Amino acid sequence: MNRTTMLAIMGLAAISLGGCVSLSRSETVSDLGAEWRGNVRVNEVRLTRDPDLKVTEGFDALFKSHVQAKLDACAKGGREVRVEASLTRFDKANPALTMLVAGANVLRGEARLVDVATGKVVADYAIGRTIVGSRLAVIKMGEAEEQMSDAFGEELCAKAFDPPKAK
Numbered sequence: 001m002n003r004t005t006m007l008a009i010m011g012l013a014a015i016s017l018g019g020c021v022s023l024s025r026s027e028t029v030s031d032l033g034a035e036w037r038g039n040v041r042v043n044e045v046r047l048t049r050d051p052d053l054k055v056t057e058g059f060d061a062l063f064k065s066h067v068q069a070k071l072d073a074c075a076k077g078g079r080e081v082r083v084e085a086s087l088t089r090f091d092k093a094n095p096a097l098t099m100l101v102a103g104a105n106v107l108r109g110e111a112r113l114v115d116v117a118t119g120k121v122v123a124d125y126a127i128g129r130t131i132v133g134s135r136l137a138v139i140k141m142g143e144a145e146e147q148m149s150d151a152f153g154e155e156l157c158a159k160a161f162d163p164p165k166a167k
Contacts, residue, residue: 025108025128026155032113032123039077040161042068043116049087049109055145063087063149070153074161080116085109085127085152092144104132107148111156125159127152 032040045064049055056062067085075081089108106129113123129151 024155024158025126025130026159027126027128028159029110029124029126030121032160036079036122037161039079040081040113041075041077041079042071042083042113043080044082045071045085046082047085047087049090053087053090054092055090059145062145063152066146066149067153067156070150070157071161074157081113081122082116083156084112084114090144090148104130105144105148106130107151109152111152111160113160123160125156127155127159129155 045067047060047063049060063085067083071083087107087109089106091104091106108128109126111125111127112121114120115122129148131147131151
């Protein structure tokens with residue numbers, strides 16, 4: 001059995017047992033340089049989004065606070081950057097379908113890190129996360145805006161602020 005088949009079977013097993021499976025679709029467009037990594041803190045999160053995204057009225061503030069909280073935990077340096085986040089896709093799982101079978105919350109966007117002192121972009125990341133949950137996870141899946149805002153921050157932390165992995 002190949003690795004992809006095994007991962008698919010494990011994912012389906014996790015979903016059927018009531019959990020959620022999270023799939024990262026994030027990529028580095030331009031990474032933080034070595035002189036920045038480990039020496040950055042985020043002082044502000046700005047958000048732009050496609051006006052057709054179906055989100056609640058308070059989503060922008062919720063998104064900014066959740067992303068900032070995640071970044072505060074992983075970016076603790078002295079050089080200030082701002083995150084310019086843009087969202088192009090935000091799909092919420094259908095509760096009725098999730099109760100019957102499974103559902104998915106999907107987020108796609110971009111995160112640019114901008115040096116506050118110079119206004120120059122110092123890093124750029126394509127951010128994407130899909131979280132699939134079964135009927136036993138319908139309550140967690142129903143908190144899509146919180147869940148996906150946290151996921152955006154987690155993806156950015158993993159891409160920009162975690163030390164590079166040995167190959």
